[in-house]
Amino acid sequence: MRSKNKFSEWLNQRSPVQLIIIFYIIAVTVSCLLLAMPVAHKDGVDLTFMEVLFTSVSAVSVTGLSVVSIVDSFNQLGIVLLAVVLQFGGVGVMTLGTFIWLVVGKKIGLKERRLIMADQNQYSFNGIVKLMKGVFKLILWIELVGFLILGTYYLTYFSSWKEAYFHGFFASISATTNGGFDITGQSLTPFKDDYFVQIIHIALIIFGSIGFPVLVEVKDYLFASQEERKFMRFSLFTKVTSITYLGLLIFGFIIMIVLEWNHFYADKSWHEMIFYSLFQSTTSRSGGLATFDMSLLTEQTQLVTSVLMFIGASPSSVGGGIRTTTFALVIIFILTFARGKSKVSVFKREIFEEDLYKAVVVVLMAVGLCITAIVLLTIFEDSSLIAIIFEVCSAFGTTGLSMGVTAELTNISKVILMVLMFIGRIGILTLLFSFNDVTKKGEFHYPKEKIIIG
Amino acid sequence: MRSKNKFSEWLNQRSPVQLIIIFYIIAVTVSCLLLAMPVAHKDGVDLTFMEVLFTSVSAVSVTGLSVVSIVDSFNQLGIVLLAVVLQFGGVGVMTLGTFIWLVVGKKIGLKERRLIMADQNQYSFNGIVKLMKGVFKLILWIELVGFLILGTYYLTYFSSWKEAYFHGFFASISATTNGGFDITGQSLTPFKDDYFVQIIHIALIIFGSIGFPVLVEVKDYLFASQEERKFMRFSLFTKVTSITYLGLLIFGFIIMIVLEWNHFYADKSWHEMIFYSLFQSTTSRSGGLATFDMSLLTEQTQLVTSVLMFIGASPSSVGGGIRTTTFALVIIFILTFARGKSKVSVFKREIFEEDLYKAVVVVLMAVGLCITAIVLLTIFEDSSLIAIIFEVCSAFGTTGLSMGVTAELTNISKVILMVLMFIGRIGILTLLFSFNDVTKKGEFHYPKEKIIIG
Numbered sequence: 001m002r003s004k005n006k007f008s009e010w011l012n013q014r015s016p017v018q019l020i021i022i023f024y025i026i027a028v029t030v031s032c033l034l035l036a037m038p039v040a041h042k043d044g045v046d047l048t049f050m051e052v053l054f055t056s057v058s059a060v061s062v063t064g065l066s067v068v069s070i071v072d073s074f075n076q077l078g079i080v081l082l083a084v085v086l087q088f089g090g091v092g093v094m095t096l097g098t099f100i101w102l103v104v105g106k107k108i109g110l111k112e113r114r115l116i117m118a119d120q121n122q123y124s125f126n127g128i129v130k131l132m133k134g135v136f137k138l139i140l141w142i143e144l145v146g147f148l149i150l151g152t153y154y155l156t157y158f159s160s161w162k163e164a165y166f167h168g169f170f171a172s173i174s175a176t177t178n179g180g181f182d183i184t185g186q187s188l189t190p191f192k193d194d195y196f197v198q199i200i201h202i203a204l205i206i207f208g209s210i211g212f213p214v215l216v217e218v219k220d221y222l223f224a225s226q227e228e229r230k231f232m233r234f235s236l237f238t239k240v241t242s243i244t245y246l247g248l249l250i251f252g253f254i255i256m257i258v259l260e261w262n263h264f265y266a267d268k269s270w271h272e273m274i275f276y277s278l279f280q281s282t283t284s285r286s287g288g289l290a291t292f293d294m295s296l297l298t299e300q301t302q303l304v305t306s307v308l309m310f311i312g313a314s315p316s317s318v319g320g321g322i323r324t325t326t327f328a329l330v331i332i333f334i335l336t337f338a339r340g341k342s343k344v345s346v347f348k349r350e351i352f353e354e355d356l357y358k359a360v361v362v363v364l365m366a367v368g369l370c371i372t373a374i375v376l377l378t379i380f381e382d383s384s385l386i387a388i389i390f391e392v393c394s395a396f397g398t399t400g401l402s403m404g405v406t407a408e409l410t411n412i413s414k415v416i417l418m419v420l421m422f423i424g425r426i427g428i429l430t431l432l433f434s435f436n437d438v439t440k441k442g443e444f445h446y447p448k449e450k451i452i453i454g
Numbered sequence: 455m456r457s458k459n460k461f462s463e464w465l466n467q468r469s470p471v472q473l474i475i476i477f478y479i480i481a482v483t484v485s486c487l488l489l490a491m492p493v494a495h496k497d498g499v500d501l502t503f504m505e506v507l508f509t510s511v512s513a514v515s516v517t518g519l520s521v522v523s524i525v526d527s528f529n530q531l532g533i534v535l536l537a538v539v540l541q542f543g544g545v546g547v548m549t550l551g552t553f554i555w556l557v558v559g560k561k562i563g564l565k566e567r568r569l570i571m572a573d574q575n576q577y578s579f580n581g582i583v584k585l586m587k588g589v590f591k592l593i594l595w596i597e598l599v600g601f602l603i604l605g606t607y608y609l610t611y612f613s614s615w616k617e618a619y620f621h622g623f624f625a626s627i628s629a630t631t632n633g634g635f636d637i638t639g640q641s642l643t644p645f646k647d648d649y650f651v652q653i654i655h656i657a658l659i660i661f662g663s664i665g666f667p668v669l670v671e672v673k674d675y676l677f678a679s680q681e682e683r684k685f686m687r688f689s690l691f692t693k694v695t696s697i698t699y700l701g702l703l704i705f706g707f708i709i710m711i712v713l714e715w716n717h718f719y720a721d722k723s724w725h726e727m728i729f730y731s732l733f734q735s736t737t738s739r740s741g742g743l744a745t746f747d748m749s750l751l752t753e754q755t756q757l758v759t760s761v762l763m764f765i766g767a768s769p770s771s772v773g774g775g776i777r778t779t780t781f782a783l784v785i786i787f788i789l790t791f792a793r794g795k796s797k798v799s800v801f802k803r804e805i806f807e808e809d810l811y812k813a814v815v816v817v818l819m820a821v822g823l824c825i826t827a828i829v830l831l832t833i834f835e836d837s838s839l840i841a842i843i844f845e846v847c848s849a850f851g852t853t854g855l856s857m858g859v860t861a862e863l864t865n866i867s868k869v870i871l872m873v874l875m876f877i878g879r880i881g882i883l884t885l886l887f888s889f890n891d892v893t894k895k896g897e898f899h900y901p902k903e904k905i906i907i908g
């Protein structure tokens with residue numbers, strides 16, 4: 001704590017919630033100003049305030065739901081600005097959010113902070129800033145590689161190299177930030193038979209949504225010497241996140257094959273089935289890009305996809321929803337309870353009671369929130385119930401997959417979805433803390449037990 | 455514990471879960487045998503095994519969903535037998551269930567038992583049996599009064615007094631046990647303008663579903679002298695249950711008026727609106743009788759009704775669902791967490807952590823269970839999603855309200871609904887305990903804190 005400067009003191013005086021909300025309002029305002037500029041629009045396009053606002057909220061929260069067609073509304077400048085907003089919203093919020101947890105969140109005593117800091121040996125303010133810079137750089141590198149690969153590959157699709165690399169540029173940012181926007185006008189469906197494009201997109205989406213601590217730890221591991229590796233161990237956070245993330249990917253993959261065997265896959269080849277399922281499972285974490293029309297799926301797949309989007313991506317990532325860790329903790333909690341044990345452990349490490357409480361509250365509140373939103377949307381929209389459920393879960397999970405409801409929403413429903421995108425992105429827990437002054441007074445604590453089993 | 459006899463020792467050797475499952479299997483088997491008898495059927499009616507089984511499970515769990523028309527399938531004898539099964543399933547399971555909690559459940563250290571026994575001063579086995587007998591008698595009295603009032607009143611509707619009192623007999627049992635079956639062929643719609651009939655039904659449904667400890671305590675209070683009343687206080691269970699029950703009633707009443715103002719109520723008078731809403735709110739607790747066709751409601755009301763049915767009735771009642779107390783504890787839990795407190799109290803009394811854990815697990819598992827059932831039914835049925843959601847919540851809440859899906863289900867969906875009715879009736883917690891041997895070894899305990907605030 002030696003090198004605290006004025007900025008960090010100012011930060012310390014704001015609560016994390018204040019900071020995140022300030023950041024959001026600034027980000028959305030700036031995004032609105034940028035995207036409202038007529039010079040960013042195609043000729044003859046006149047966007048309403050609501051359209052610009054919705055696009056901005058969707059972009060800052062890297063959701064990808066859109067009430068206008070991006071490619072029909074924005075010119076090249078507009079698309080570049082949108083990419084900047086996505087980068088800002090995705091990586092910026094991720095970095096800032098984590099930064100806030102690390103610096104200011106110490107008052108709350110968050111498990112994530114404890115784990116990360118212990119494992120990264122980053123106790124000082126400078127160390128944290130360095131860590132954040134490292135993450136930011138890492139993501140820029142990922143995006144650059146994605147841009148080069150996709151841009152070069154797109155030379156086979158587009159007549160000019162400018163167009164190819166422009167598409168590569170936007171695709172790489174949209175995939176890595178899990179922005180989910182597209183400038184093809186039909187998401188990734190033009191590449192439904194191009195498995196190379198899909199694999200690159202899958203990789204970028206996963207890099208963005210698996211959580212930055214995982215990225216950092218894996219990077220550190222890969223760049224370490226044989227000798228150093230002996231002393232390295234992955235944090236509990238990384239283990240739980242990665243396994244849950246992978247588990248959800250596999251589940252999403254298998255369930256889609258099972259549910260669509262006689263329907264969507266009835267006339268498809270085995271490799272089409274594998275890639276459609278793989279891409280769909282990945283994109284429903286948080287990506288939002290699609291290789292086919294969601295309304296072609298059976299209602300049961302749409303429902304399961306809704307649940308998967310509701311769960312969302314890892315914390316400290318570019319994704320939303322209740323988060324993979326929350327889901328994992330709740331499952332662990334239920335299993336522990338069902339087995340009649342009162343102490344919860346995983347990977348031979350303790351789980352703090354407060355983390356369980358948090359996870360459970362997040363899920364319960366998220367369920368209540370989404371049900372409320374669904375009921376409200378059935379009042380204001382004529383769409384089918386499944387389409388509404390799908391859209392609500394997509395907004396809360398900041399996924400951006402759509403069954404086409406968003407394009408023709410009433411204004412009040414747009415506001416509801418914007419609120420969901422906002423809450424989904426900042427997380428229920430942040431919202432919860434905004435209702436009390438716990439982060440300032442530090443009153444929030446439950447009894448802790450250290451348990452080492454095995 | 456002085457007067458334990460052999461029967462109680464035998465009971466002690468069974469786990470509560472074993473007992474309840476044994477009871478269920480016996481009850482459903484006996485019910486199947488009774489209702490399968492051709493002598494109980496109308497001429498020319500030939501019921502399949504699946505139809506008899508579904509009717510039996512629905513009757514034993516006092517749900518009221520039916521794949522056959524009761525009045526078209528069963529003759530007078532069959533209807534009397536059905537009433538007996540309802541009585542057995544409703545009051546029998548309630549009494550037995552509570553009995554088991556009280557006698558065998560002491561190993562689990564259940565809050566309910568503690569509260570009831572402390573407040574009723576019923577510590578001995580004989581005392582408990584006496585209490586159970588009292589409850590059973592109380593319900594018989596309620597049913598008798600209901601029968602006399604309804605039967606006599608029905609003289610204005612039916613040409614013969616036999617018919618009038620027969621209808622009164624069945625209606626009283628179906629309402630009090632929250633059985634939800636009808637012999638009019640169209641539930642209570644013939645009485646949609648008869649507010650007297652509706653009020654009697656509302657009273658009987660509430661008596662059955664508000665929870666027997668409430669009944670007993672209120673009865674004790676009413677029959678006590680002025681002097682005795684000074685020393686009486688209602689248990690925490692009664693307070694929490696009654697207030698939640700009442701709160702849900704009021705919420706259901708208001709929300710229906712709000713959501714149907716321009717739809718179902720557009721052409722109705724103010725008193726029609728009040729009575730339709732009042733009856734619908736009451737019946738969605740667990741009753742299952744209806745004064746109008748559910749498909750006339752807007753999708754939003756159908757959704758909200760589904761949620762209300764999912765919550766269900768009070769524990770230790772004839773109802774199902776997650777139960778009012780569970781709902782209340784979860785709300786209290788979330789509010790406490792949001793306010794940044796770690797200790798939970800209500801009415802200046804402590805809430806045990808284990809009760810919070812239980813409540814949370816019940817809700818999470820119930821949500822998971824119902825979503826799974828909904829996905830499965832969308833696979834096997836062609837019905838609309840809202841109709842499936844409605845039917846699933848109705849089965850889990852053992853409510854029995856229907857949008858007409860049940861009548862034409864595939865066999866696999868019938869099995870799914872039967873499982874839901876079974877779990878909804880015995881309660882998620884009982885199901886949970888069946889996965890571990892906790893009730894035998896008594897390993898299940900969390901740290902407890904006594905908190906007296908105010």
Ligand SMILES: [K+]
Binds near residue numbers: 178180286
């Ligand atoms: K997205």
Ligand SMILES: [K+]
Binds near residue numbers: 517518632
């Ligand atoms: K019922």
